[in-house]
Amino acid sequence: MKNIISILIMTLIFLVGCDSFLEEENKSNVTAEEFYVTVEGYSALVNANYAALREIYGDFAWMFSAGTDMYSEGRDQEPVGLSRYVNLNASSEGVDHLYKTCYVAIQRANTGLYYADITESTDDLAQLVGELKFLRAHAYFLLVQSYGGVPLITEFIAEAITEFDRNSTEDVYVQIFTDLNEALSVVSTSAYDGRVNQRAVQFLLAKAHLTRAYESFAASTDFSDAANYADAAIAGQALDIPFGELWTxxxxxxxxxxxxxxxxxxxxxxxxxxxxxxxxxxxxSYTGGPEVAGDAPYKSYNLCPNRFALSLFEQGDDRWEGTFMTTVYDRYFDYFDEADHSTLNAAQFYAPSWYTTADSLAFRATQPTATYREFGTYDPEGADISGNWATIIVKKFDDPTSLFGAVGDEGRVSKRDIIIGRLADAYLVAAEAYLGAGDATTGLARLNVVRARANVADATAGEFDLDYILDERGRELLGEYHRWFDLKRTGKLVERASAHHMFIEISNFAGNGGELKILRPIPQAAIDLNQNKDFAQNPAYN
Structure with missing residues (x-):
């Protein structure tokens, strides 16, 4: 494995394409120092910063979703440390993912900020600098939530450095807010086009303030600041796109x-x-993948929504049909490819919790050859996971035009964007922030905007608390790479994971010295390569 604590110089790797952003390549033999001081070269360098996001989010999702209250493994085992907190240690599979990818992103940002002082001046240079500061803050925000205090590296490193101190969690938040506040005044105020704009900065400021608000060193205004920034990101915009359409x-x-x-x-x-x-x-659950000629997506049989997650939905909630593939037709992708489903033959049907005997009989009469799966028989706890289609499938992220490669469709073959911030999330951040700030009435109003779009009744003041917000986030954001951070932020990880994950007991979280395994361990390779032998591991793993 590459040295993940010594941040190495990135040269040609910076020139890897990043969607439509990167339209030019350095095909000559010019050095980085020569190239990055040109308009073309600096643009390529900034675009490489966006490409770093693909490595953070595009591969395995364990650090975002495993070991929570909503997802569990099916037929294929997830990394046991991250999924069950059993034998979780500094060498466990997957614990280094965000450490590696976020520090690559930070070094790219630091390189871009260094060259900003010496590259050709352009009208948008300040804006590009703001984008880089956002991307650096984003990487540090993922790191500090996952590992706590980490080394703060804010300067361009031209040579490998093998000795780092560990900054405090509080210091890392100070750097995050410094970067975001500096970015806020210079990034674009235009509508989102794939690049960082002011609204994205406001949204991340809201999340960062909300997260710090639960820390012992929180500022007294963190909850109210989070609410104000979330409202600024909302900017009065209604949730008027039907939920299912969001995921077309x-x-x-x-x-x-x-x-x-x-x-x-x-x-x-x-x-x-x-x-x-x-x-x-x-x-x-597994669908057959390439052996059915691309007629169904590959599913890994991992991170399957558990019974608790499925039970969060009530009758009439548009998010049930918008999230899950409740009816699988003979050809799976006909759901997307055929406008009229009335003539299609159903192969699998997953009945919701509210289906009555009459509902069941009515469906069976119209689709007599479909495999009818009662609620409670298609989650990891109740399914026969030896076969395909045994657990219900989340369809939100399906890509009917996946580019299957030589490695098979189990690879990184989807070309759909990964959405990491959207308007409904801003409303829910505002709801949580107002509750924390002592204004439950306004918080409830923000949450009920989300429920109204889903076509369900308003929550009441008597229901509105932190657990209700987490349930609502579960319904709205299922599968969207937020859940571990939501539970860790709110202090609910141990309680809710042990209550709802079939393989997690409270005792699984017991670490060394009576500490709980909530923060992830600093990867062992990072500790081994660091010449600073006073660099401390997180207490639960000492």
């Missing part, structure tokens, strides 16, 4: 998207198994 393939750049990781066919076609993303691979 190729509609990721809709008016409710605040920030996303960009992919497209042209940029991944050279090696679709490595350049696309895996988001569609998770959240459901």
């Amino acid at each position: 393939p190729n509609n990721e750049m809709n008016a409710e998207t605040i920030f996303s990781v960009q992919f497209d066919e042209g940029s991944i076609s050279a090696d679709p198994g490595k350049l696309g993303n895996r988001q569609q691979n998770f959240f459901g």
Whole structure:
């Protein structure tokens, strides 16, 4: 494994394409120092910063979703440390993912900020600097939530450095807010086009303030600041796109998207198994994959929604049909490819919790050959996971035009964008922030905007608390790479994961010295390569 604590110089790797952003390549023999001081070269360098997001989000989703209250493994085992907290240690599979990818992103940002002082001046240079500061803050925000205090590296490193100190969690938040506040005044105020704009900065400021608000060193205004920034990101915009339409393939750049990781066919076609993303691979049982000639997506049988997640939905909630593939037709992708479903033959049907005997009989009468699966028989706890289609599938991320590569469709073959910030999330951040700030009435109003779009009744003041917000986030954001951070932020990880994950007991979280395994361990390779032998591991793993 590459040295993940010594941040190495990135040269030609910076020139890797990033969607439509990167339209020029350095095909000459000029050095980085010569290239990055040109308009073309600096643009390529900034675009490489966006490409770093693909490595953070495009591969395995364990650090975002595993080991939570909503997802569990099906037939294929997830990394046991991250999924069950059993034998979780500094060498466990997957614990280094964000450490590696976020520090690559930070070094790219630092390089871009260094060259900003010596590159050719352009009218948009200040804006590009703001984008880089946002991207650096984003990487540090993922790191500090996952590992706590980490080394703060804010300067361009031209030579490998093998000795680092560990900064405090508080210091890292100070740097995050410094970068975001400096970015806020210089980035574009235009509508989102794939690049960082003011709304994206406001959204990340809201999340960062909300997250710090639960820390012992929180500022007294963090909850209210989070509410104000969330409202600024909302900017009075209504949730008026039907939930299912939000997730129509190729509609990721809709008016409710605040920030996303960009992919497209042209940029991944050279090696679709490595350049696309895996988001569609998770959240459901195996479908047959390439052996059914591309008629169904590959599903890894990992991160399957559990019974608790499925039970969060009530009758009439548009998010049930918008999230899950409740009816699988003979050809899976006909759901997307055929406008009229009335003449299609159903192969699988997953009945919701509210189906009555009459509902069941009515469906069976119209689709007598379909495999009818009662609620409670198609989640990881109740399904016969030895076969295909045994657990319900999340369809939100399906890509009917996946570019299957030589490695098979289990690779990173999706070319759909990964949405990491959207309007409904801003409303829910505002709801949580207002509650924390002592204004439950306004918080409830923000949450009920989300429920109204879903076509369900308003929550009441008596229901509105932190657990209700987490349930609502579960319904609205299922599969969207937020859940572990939501539970860790709110202090609910141990309680809710042990209550709802079939393989997690409270005792699984017990670490060394009576500490709980909530923060992830600093990767062992990073500790081994660091010449500073006083660099401390997180207490639960000492």
